[in-house]
Amino acid sequence: MVGLRIKTVRRQRGLSQAQLAHPELSDSYVSLIESGKRTPTPAVLELLAQKLDCSLSYLVNGVTAEQMEDIELALGYARLALENGEVSEARTRFAELLTDNNLTGLTKLRQDTEYGLALATEAAGDLDEAISILARLRAEEITAERTVELAIALCRVYRDSERLSEAVEVGEQIIGGPTRLTWTDSLVELGATLLSAYLYRGDMLRARQFAAELLNAADVLGTPRSIVAACWNAALVAQSAGHEEEALTFAERALAVQSENGQPRNLARMRNAFGALLVRVRPGQAQAARDIMQRAMDELAQTSASTVDLARCRVELARAEIILGSPSEALGQIQAGQEMLPGNVRVLGAEADLLVSRAHGALGQVTEAQRQARAVYDRLAPLPDSRRAAGTWYAAAETMEMLGDSDGAVEAYQRAMACAGL
Template identity: 85%
Template sequence: MTTSDLVGLRIKTVRRQRGLSQAQLAHPELSDSYVSLIESGKRTPTPAVLELLAQKLDCSLSYLVNGVTAEQMENIELALGYARLALENGEISEARTRFAELLADNNLTGLTKVRQDTEFGLALATEAAGDLDQAISILIRLREEENTPERKIEHAIALCRVYRDSDRLTEAVEVGEQLLGSPSRPAWTDLLVELGATLLSAYLYRGDMLRARQFAAELLNAADILGTPRSIVAACWNAALVADSTGHGEEALTFAERALAVQSESGQPRNLARMRNMFGGLLLRVRPHQAREARDIMLRAAEELAQTSASVVDLARCQVELARAEIVLGSPAKAIGHVQAGKELLPGNVRALGAEADLLTSRAHAALGNHAEAEMHVHSVRDRLTPLPDSRRVAGTWYAAAETMEQLGEVDEAVEAYRRALACTGL
């Protein structure tokens, strides 16, 4: 039913409950034929007419418009606010429960915007809980509905991100390019730059380096024109990733430092913590002699992430980066502890990050002289990578696994892993 149909049905229902005819309700301001057209959904009453009818029917205007009383509307908005607050504070399970309970409320039937906001909140909470397939299902359903341009972009950002984290890179790119690759794409906004940054990370994971470099420059130019903290953070953050991936480590650190500085001033605890973790990992790769400082940065990020709406993938990624730092610092036992904590959080369908975690575990056990354990975990790397489509990220992990297998004396397995790494790059 359309909004006009629903409004007309409510007017008709209340009129009959009051024992009034259409003529009695209409007199003297309106004609009974006009009331009939409204009740049948063939006319949409103006706000002034709706207010008049609410007075005549002795009911709230909120009920005629939304199907709920003012008190019910206040309770719904309060419940939605509590659910959002729980998500922001990192109380993921409670947030997911609150969003789901609110969606089960029949009063949301006529409240399209509120219902869509609640479903989007549930999608974010579901993503944060690690149920990425379910989050994708919710987001796809939302994208099929009519919505504001801004909300459509927000849904696309989330869907592109979840596809990327699920290693479904083709779908991630398709979602981003549907909006950003269109000839009728609107002028850049903060939201579009954020979508562009998410799309850029999918290009990087997939290995589209030429497109990634070109797009990074485009996003930086857009951010400079907008001059907003939100756009600057998104563009610089991902420009750092591109620079790092193309061997320009010091340039990457410069971009990352700028993004971190702006993010520190503008709040948003979850993104600040994610940025801090990325910066720590970047510092470790570019300046390994500062591994202790990098580890301390990531330890702080881990504490901050635990107090926000960060997803389990974000939390696991932080533990994996901490494990890298401990290996560089010569503490393989601590590295194993961090990797184990990360793997306990990871959803089963996040295979690429899981493979990286297994590889670090193998190297840590090898450093401790646990040859059998090292072999077992490097074989797990192979098992996780085999089902994944070819990508730059997968190629890098295959190559690292091959090096580890060679060091463990598994020559035949190493040769096969090197072959898989080459195949992923198209060679």
């Protein structure tokens, strides 16, 4: 394409190959370049651009410097909209930029734009479409850095969509490959995302081993990003193993490092997760946990947080409200969360149904509470067996038993045991 553009501009200028070549180059060399049989060096390209009175950017990329500037500016505005939490605006801007024909030959900028569109699509809650975009990008020729970047996003979206086997496969393709990679911040973050998929799926032995490996890698790197990723997921593993105070210790370290060095979105997500862990481990500190999560909610609203992040924050706030004896407040939080929750995020949706049930039970509305508890069946039944699903079935059984629905409780306990492989 470079040779074709040189030939086109040369003819537009009314020059022969010999005239363009003289005196620095031979006309045969120019002919070879124009026919695509030789690749000009950067110095030769710069010389030809000067002699043709056109921009080097046009010869290399097929766009003028002004067009390149316009594209980069549009991409910057789209990214800014996403960072500021204007998800719909960002998604529109990324999509419109992809219709620009000048972007076709600019591989890196086009891939940057598609990646941005995938993140905006994920943030809007359209997880299936985000997966489609990310998978398409991974099939292209991409840099090693972008390979890891895409794997992190795809592993995360698969996990949030309850497609745990696919999440694990994406992470293991890179981290568990035949060549042992040197740990970097990006690889530790990918490892942390993979670890959460192990936990959701119930691979506890692998999760514990991998958590220790990530902690060692973070200690060697000593970077804030790696420490946060490793410590937070070590907290999740410790909680799953019943070591709740140890989990809080890891989580507090992760939050402290994130508070000093993290981006607003990641800090808000970490703050909400810490508050959710605190309310579970120390119910007596539910008020403090609620205040932490409310702050996180306010911060998330100002960032590119996904609808899943926002819904999860609402659900955890509702849990704190129920413990604090405010079931009506809890119902308001859950309703707001359910309205933004994608339909394919089934386990979180089931957790929200159970909290609605408990809130109605606290208000003395037993019939409605029982109905809401039974709604869990529609959420969880289509899912493959996993540790996370087992835990939610068990919570549903406890809720039904508390509400006097013995038959429903028995069935839910049986489902929990089946998911756990018992």
